[in-house]
Amino acid sequence: MKTKLSLLVIVAWALSITALPSVASASCSFADIHFSSDFDSGRLDGCEQTASNSYTLTLKPENTPINPSPWYAFQVTNQSETAQTITITLLSDGAPARYQPRISSDKQNWQPVPYEKDQQQMQFQVTVTDTVYVAGGEIIDTSFYPSWLAELAPTALITLGESSQGRPIHALEHRVDGSADWLVIIGRQHPPEVTGALALVHFSQLLFSDDTAMRVFRQRYNILLVPMVNPDGVAAGNWRHNANGVDLNRDWKRRSQAETQAVHAKLTAITAAGGRIRLALDFHSTWRDVFYTMTADYVTVSGEPLQQPQLVNDWLTALANELAMPIENKPSHNPNSGVFKQYIADQFGVHGVTYEVGDQTDREHIKRSAEAALTTLIKQLFPDY
Structure with a gap:
């Protein structure tokens, strides 16, 4: 499977944090795009479609106070027959972007995604043909x-x-x-x-x-x-x-x-x-x-x-x-x-x-x-x- 990179991600600050004793995996389905963090080391706390090809994904810490190191790892599935370029905004409670995005089709072989960022945002692009994993680094899970x-x-x-x-x-x-x-x-x-x-x-x-x-x-x-x-x-x-x-x-x-x-x-x-x-x-x-x-x-x-x-x-x-x-x-x-x-x-x-x-x-x-x-x-x- 060929995966062409073309996804815009913006990691922004939130003004406040709500303490969470535990965090369940998130799964969100839209017309053709499905997001899921239902796997070991996955992390995604909510999703919202903001435009035809734009989605906002939220990240929250497990509890506070905390050293601000927002981790994210999720699967993106394109259920249509043609490749789609989507725009994603990652909103992270109380912390700027830290980890460079990487992408993989199998969770084994990872490629860094070109990006730009400043103190509050990170931008990179990905095109989804079938299913890809996006994470803040290689996924090395408990197994x-x-x-x-x-x-x-x-x-x-x-x-x-x-x-x-x-x-x-x-x-x-x-x-x-x-x-x-x-x-x-x-x-x-x-x-x-x-x-x-x-x-x-x-x-x-x-x-x-x-x-x-x-x-x-x-x-x-x-x-x-x-x-x-x-x-x-x-x-x-x-x-x-x-x-x-x-x-x-x-x-x-x-x-x-x-x-x-x-x-x-x-x-x-x-x-x-x-x-x-x-x-x-x-x-x-x-x-x-x-x-x-x-x-x-x-x-x-x-x-x-x-x-x-x-x-x-x-x-x-x-x-x-x-x-x-x-x-x-x-x-x-x-x-x-x-x-x-x-x-x-x-x-x-x-x-x-x-x-x-x-x-x-x-x-x-x-x-x-x-x-x-x-x-x-x-x-x-x-x-x-």
Whole structure:
């Protein structure tokens, strides 16, 4: 099927927000055009036809207050026998456009849509011949992770527990006899942060590959990989939160949610059994590529300095040299923030890093950077290699 792009979308601000405890998928039918978000990770909260080929689609957050990151993902079906060019206006409560539109006929292969935007609007064009999906990025839904993890390391697949709505929190637990050292990797605390999810996939794909260096590393290090900490939010297409309206990456101090409790229980079980967490990575997306790190001289809440204080600085310096480009390293600490990297530092006395990928970072660069990040990291974690 050929899909020709020709769709005008304007993302506008609303003046107020109504808190919604939960958001149901929307489905709207007009003469020949049908919109639906009735699929995993779909998000659309209402639709209205405003002219013969013009439609207004509304987006609302799962609850407020919220970091304004409007996610959208919907299917457009043309039920006529000829291609139609339609104009869509996306109205988003309390937030400007953030995520660049992408289009797919199968939810597997995605193409960016050329667009223009300013502070309040985004414009792009699409022509619908049959059925297409439009989303704020590639759709990586909840069904992807268990099958992908099983392909990476089928004997290491475990479930840490259940989310607030009872979805399994899938993980890989790679164990090495005679080694106490652990590398921890998590992702998808914030559902729409797709570029961070892509980086985690590339990073982990190489980590569990047959590459010689990776095989040697896996003979020395235990690995805990939790690629989707917030399955409820991913399934619902939430902007930021879990099913209870909580930002999980602000909950690591209180650990009030089932998701943070499940990960915490696993990490504390590891250390109670004599394991040593050496580093933890948390993959996210934001406006640009940046690493949020702990300050090297940080003293934890227990009064102890971080182990291997220069580990992350040395790693990111090596990464910059490998990529032959600057790497933005933003060190900070805030014991009351509730973010994962701070929790790792205070709970286990080691570095936690928030690995942020730009929303519009080139997909090939995401892959190249993630692979370079891993190859340079293992040389820091395993200097005898």
